[in-house]
Amino acid sequence: MTTTYTVFQEQLPELFRQWSRECALYVPARAAEGFYDFRPWHEHLEVAWEYDVAYNSPKRYLLPPRETLIRYDLAAYTAEPVFEAPAQILFGVHPYDLKALNQLDQIMEGGSPDQNYMRRREATLIMALDPLTVSPTAFWGSIGADKVNHGYDLYWTKIGPASFLVQVGSARGEELLRRAGEPMKATAADREAARRAKLRALSLTRANALKYNWEETPRILGRSWDSPIWRKYAVMCLACGSCNLVCPTCYCFDIREEADDRLEKGERFRAWDGCMLESFARVAGNHNFRPKALDRYRHRYFRKGKYIYDKLGELGCVGCGRCVRACTAGIANPLAVFNELWEESGNEY
Numbered sequence: 088m089t090t091t092y093t094v095f096q097e098q099l100p101e102l103f104r105q106w107s108r109e110c111a112l113y114v115p116a117r118a119a120e121g122f123y124d125f126r127p128w129h130e131h132l133e134v135a136w137e138y139d140v141a142y143n144s145p146k147r148y149l150l151p152p153r154e155t156l157i158r159y160d161l162a163a164y165t166a167e168p169v170f171e172a173p174a175q176i177l178f179g180v181h182p183y184d185l186k187a188l189n190q191l192d193q194i195m196e197g198g199s200p201d202q203n204y205m206r207r208r209e210a211t212l213i214m215a216l217d218p219l220t221v222s223p224t225a226f227w228g229s230i231g232a233d234k235v236n237h238g239y240d241l242y243w244t245k246i247g248p249a250s251f252l253v254q255v256g257s258a259r260g261e262e263l264l265r266r267a268g269e270p271m272k273a274t275a276a277d278r279e280a281a282r283r284a285k286l287r288a289l290s291l292t293r294a295n296a297l298k299y300n301w302e303e304t305p306r307i308l309g310r311s312w313d314s315p316i317w318r319k320y321a322v323m324c325l326a327c328g329s330c331n332l333v334c335p336t337c338y339c340f341d342i343r344e345e346a347d348d349r350l351e352k353g354e355r356f357r358a359w360d361g362c363m364l365e366s367f368a369r370v371a372g373n374h375n376f377r378p379k380a381l382d383r384y385r386h387r388y389f390r391k392g393k394y395i396y397d398k399l400g401e402l403g404c405v406g407c408g409r410c411v412r413a414c415t416a417g418i419a420n421p422l423a424v425f426n427e428l429w430e431e432s433g434n435e436y
């Protein structure tokens with residue numbers, strides 16, 4: 088059976104203090120009115136236990152928006168690979184975001200493993216936290232992203248006004264928990280309280296639900312290539328790429344180089360890219376294989392609902408709802424589009 092402990096809120100400041108001495112510690116905090124984000128922990132920062140969703144997904148700590156890969160010096164004929172992998176703890180990651188990180192692990196480890204990503208991942212400890220509130224645009228409960236059973240070092244569930252059930256996911260996590268003394272073994276009643284807390288969180292997501300079993304999404308998409316729904320929404324798309332940038336499961340990047348003004352020293356870096364940007368599919372000879380908004384718009388949904396499923400057996404969308412909030416045109420909602428496609432298919436699934 089998994090090891091579980093009961094930890095009290097009063098123990099947390101000392102734990103955070105100890106951890107932050109050893110590595111960077113990021114926790115959810117209030118960023119602006121109604122918005123939350125991960126922030127470096129410090130003594131006076133209030134942890135937002137009840138945050139609904141972090142504005143930016145935690146993927147940026149493993150795949151930064153810009154990351155140097157090589158530094159070169161032409162005069163000295165040198166080119167050195169750069170691996171930056173600071174030790175870090177991501178505390179308070181909600182299950183849907185953890186699911187997205189687990190997906191990112193599979194993508195980055197597959198084929199020829201991405202060394203920069205792998206080193207950052209190895210240097211990162213993840214502490215999951217069950218949500219207490221749910222963003223009005225989230226739908227993770229109806230697409231199987233409410234449960235995740237691996238990828239974390241510790242998993243925290245609030246079971247009382249000042250107590251947590253902590254599930255151990257790794258020896259490294261358990262060792263960190265001991266920094267403030269020997270933790271108390273959880274009782275059967277505490278485990279039952281955690282089970283109820285998870286069900287309570289899940290019930291809060293019922294307001295936004297898929298109208299069919301999420302596993303049918305690839306089949307629904309498979310029959311929707313020529314649907315008029317794509318054009319109906321694509322004409323409103325501003326090709327801003329915001330839906331890609333906020334998405335925890337988007338991982339595309341572009342590789343570029345920057346040299347100094349004498350063209351002697353420089354660096355090769357990667358930077359996030361997005362399939363909704365017009366330039367994304369432009370290749371040599373100025374050929375663009377997805378030149379129209381309709382192509383790009385449809386592609387994003389196929390990516391989320393079919394291509395990733397065909398590869399990994401799960402949707403490439405975890406239902407965080409960030410894209411819904413980020414899209415100024417109000418057309419980036421996978422839940423709404425998948426439901427509409429299902430209705431168009433005659434509710435066959």
Ligand code: SF4
Pocket residue numbers: 330333334335336337391403404405406407408409410411421
């Ligand atoms: S597609 Fe939207 S709802 Fe789905 S994981 Fe990405 S940002 Fe979240």
Ligand code: SF4
Pocket residue numbers: 323324325326327328329330331363413414415416417418419
């Ligand atoms: S769907 Fe919305 S967020 Fe995405 S590129 Fe188009 S306008 Fe921007």
